[in-house]
Amino acid sequence: MSVDAQADKAKNIKTLTTIQSEVEDSNGLALSVDCVIFGFDENKLKVLLIRSDLKKYLGKWSLLGDLVRPNEDLDGAAYRILKKRTGLSDVYLEQVHTFGSINRHPAGRVVTVAYCSLINVQHHKLNILENELHWHDVTNVTDLAFDHQEIFDTCYRRLQKRIQEHPLGFNLLPKKFSLRDLQNLYEAILNVKMDRRNFRKKFFSMDFLIDIDEMEQDVPHRPGKLYKFNYEKYEKKKKKWVGIDF
Amino acid sequence: MSVDAQADKAKNIKTLTTIQSEVEDSNGLALSVDCVIFGFDENKLKVLLIRSDLKKYLGKWSLLGDLVRPNEDLDGAAYRILKKRTGLSDVYLEQVHTFGSINRHPAGRVVTVAYCSLINVQHHKLNILENELHWHDVTNVTDLAFDHQEIFDTCYRRLQKRIQEHPLGFNLLPKKFSLRDLQNLYEAILNVKMDRRNFRKKFFSMDFLIDIDEMEQDVPHRPGKLYKFNYEKYEKKKKKWVGIDF
DNA sequence: AATTTAATGTGTAAAATAAACACATTAAAG
DNA sequence: CTTTAATGTGTTTATTTTACACATTAAATT
Numbered sequence: 294m295s296v297d298a299q300a301d302k303a304k305n306i307k308t309l310t311t312i313q314s315e316v317e318d319s320n321g322l323a324l325s326v327d328c329v330i331f332g333f334d335e336n337k338l339k340v341l342l343i344r345s346d347l348k349k350y351l352g353k354w355s356l357l358g359d360l361v362r363p364n365e366d367l368d369g370a371a372y373r374i375l376k377k378r379t380g381l382s383d384v385y386l387e388q389v390h391t392f393g394s395i396n397r398h399p400a401g402r403v404v405t406v407a408y409c410s411l412i413n414v415q416h417h418k419l420n421i422l423e424n425e426l427h428w429h430d431v432t433n434v435t436d437l438a439f440d441h442q443e444i445f446d447t448c449y450r451r452l453q454k455r456i457q458e459h460p461l462g463f464n465l466l467p468k469k470f471s472l473r474d475l476q477n478l479y480e481a482i483l484n485v486k487m488d489r490r491n492f493r494k495k496f497f498s499m500d501f502l503i504d505i506d507e508m509e510q511d512v513p514h515r516p517g518k519l520y521k522f523n524y525e526k527y528e529k530k531k532k533k534w535v536g537i538d539f
Numbered sequence: 540m541s542v543d544a545q546a547d548k549a550k551n552i553k554t555l556t557t558i559q560s561e562v563e564d565s566n567g568l569a570l571s572v573d574c575v576i577f578g579f580d581e582n583k584l585k586v587l588l589i590r591s592d593l594k595k596y597l598g599k600w601s602l603l604g605d606l607v608r609p610n611e612d613l614d615g616a617a618y619r620i621l622k623k624r625t626g627l628s629d630v631y632l633e634q635v636h637t638f639g640s641i642n643r644h645p646a647g648r649v650v651t652v653a654y655c656s657l658i659n660v661q662h663h664k665l666n667i668l669e670n671e672l673h674w675h676d677v678t679n680v681t682d683l684a685f686d687h688q689e690i691f692d693t694c695y696r697r698l699q700k701r702i703q704e705h706p707l708g709f710n711l712l713p714k715k716f717s718l719r720d721l722q723n724l725y726e727a728i729l730n731v732k733m734d735r736r737n738f739r740k741k742f743f744s745m746d747f748l749i750d751i752d753e754m755e756q757d758v759p760h761r762p763g764k765l766y767k768f769n770y771e772k773y774e775k776k777k778k779k780w781v782g783i784d785f
Numbered sequence: 786a787a788t789t790t791a792a793t794g795t796g797t798a799a800a801a802t803a804a805a806c807a808c809a810t811t812a813a814a815g
Numbered sequence: 816c817t818t819t820a821a822t823g824t825g826t827t828t829a830t831t832t833t834a835c836a837c838a839t840t841a842a843a844t845t
Contacts, residue, residue, distance in 0.1 A: 734804075734805075734806085736805090736806085736807095737803070737804065737805085741803090758813085758815065759812095759813065759814075760811090760812070760814090761810080761811045761812045761813075762811085762812070762813090767794095780804095
């Protein structure tokens with residue numbers, strides 16, 4: 294391994310050289326994990342990207358990923374990446390799809406397992422600048438390195454579907470949130486406008502918002518009530534409908 | 540490679556020995572694909588299993604799988620397995636989940652990508668006995684080799700969910716089918732009873748059943764009408780609903 | 786202090802969908 | 816010719832979704 298490569302390894306940054314050597318070490322097949330980390334800030338859905346350090350894709354943005362280690366399972370690798378890049382544990386994480394096109398990676402045959410993660414950007418206080426990490430508006434995500442655009446698209450579509458079926462959205466919000474926050478979140482993710490009255494009715498009827506008897510502070514208009522999400526109640530009420538709905 | 544292993548390879552059967560050598564060749568990491576192949580026969584949902592030839596799991600049933608080759612992508616490997624085991628091309632195939640527990644395979648670190656496939660058993664005319672292949676009732680699938688029980692469970696749940704959202708069921712039926720066949724299929728997969736009148740109303744209102752003006756033959760009661768599925772019309776009418784439905 | 790502003794918060798009617806339910810019809814079997 | 820075991824259909828009710836409008840509140844402005 295070159296001195297440069299060693300230095301890179303010390304910095305925990307994978308370069309084309311280091312990955313290539315690892316792929317070669319493993320006789321042509323390597324396994325990686327890539328995380329699509331979503332956040333919600335200023336009423337926009339964001340995704341955390343890093344600038345690629347590979348020559349072929351120099352300057353392009355890419356997902357956060359790493360090779361899977363011999364002694365860790367796939368979820369473990371994904372959690373490790375998340376912990377390293379966001380400092381957060383206990384985040385929402387879901388395996389989405391595995392991408393294995395023969396030439397998807399310039400360093401050789403690298404099959405990657407894509408994960409989707411939802412975090413609360415309030416909790417994320419990372420050295421974003423140093424690492425060339427950046428929160429991108431999902432609407433501006435184009436032309437990523439490798440096949441990361443396809444991976445991102447797949448994960449975003451998955452999120453859009455999932456959030457209609459499960460209350461994932463709360464992972465992206467602060468513990469206390471207003472119904473307006475919640476609706477903004479849904480509108481941003483699904484890219485639609487919703488009727489405020491029906492939206493509220495829907496969530497109240499589901500009955501797993503806890504009224505914590507606090508109001509928004511420092512808003513330039515009438516403050517709204519704040520709520521918390523009741524996970525326990527959700528677990529009990531979870532939909533078990535069976536039917537046909539093409 | 541041993542003579543035995545070579546013979547096994549010639550027969551296209553993977554043994555512990557052959558897999559182990561391949562895993563060792565690849566310096567500890569191997570990638571495989573496992574297919575959960577569903578069929579529908581005698582009004583029962585079936586899954587195609589093969590008897591394990593690994594000592595550790597001797598006699599247990601397992602899914603159909605193989606190592607991914609250096610020059611093929613994941614879907615390609617899955618299609619190859621399907622073609623080999625069922626003789627069929629152009630079948631419904633969906634990647635479901637990737638399983639990578641450290642000790643899931645006795646031969647070493649083998650990460651496997653699980654696929655779910657739906658085939659028409661009428662079209663499947665294979666040498667089932669010779670290969671120790673067998674169609675199992677899904678209700679009797681227990682205690683599979685490796686982590687294949689978990690993989691099967693995951694794929695079965697995925698099928699149950701998918702079939703409520705998309706007209707996959709037609710892949711399991713003959714080209715011409717009666718509404719009773721269709722309802723039996725849904726009832727078998729979802730393990731529920733449905734109201735016959737409402738079921739028919741639902742499908743007629745979706746308007747992608749083609750009345751081919753033929754009747755069932757050789758049934759011991761009043762014959763029902765036969766239908767074909769109109770894929771084109773479905774593609775046009777596909778649901779694009781956006782909302783919340785926990 | 787009064788007014789304006791920009792939100793929050795709520796109720797109701799209409800439309801669409803899903804669920805529950807019963808009886809006439811048909812062709813094969815006896 | 817009768818029985819049997821299905822197919823095939825229509826209506827009513829309940830539930831869910833959609834569409835829509837006005838009073839209320841607190842901050843900001845005058």
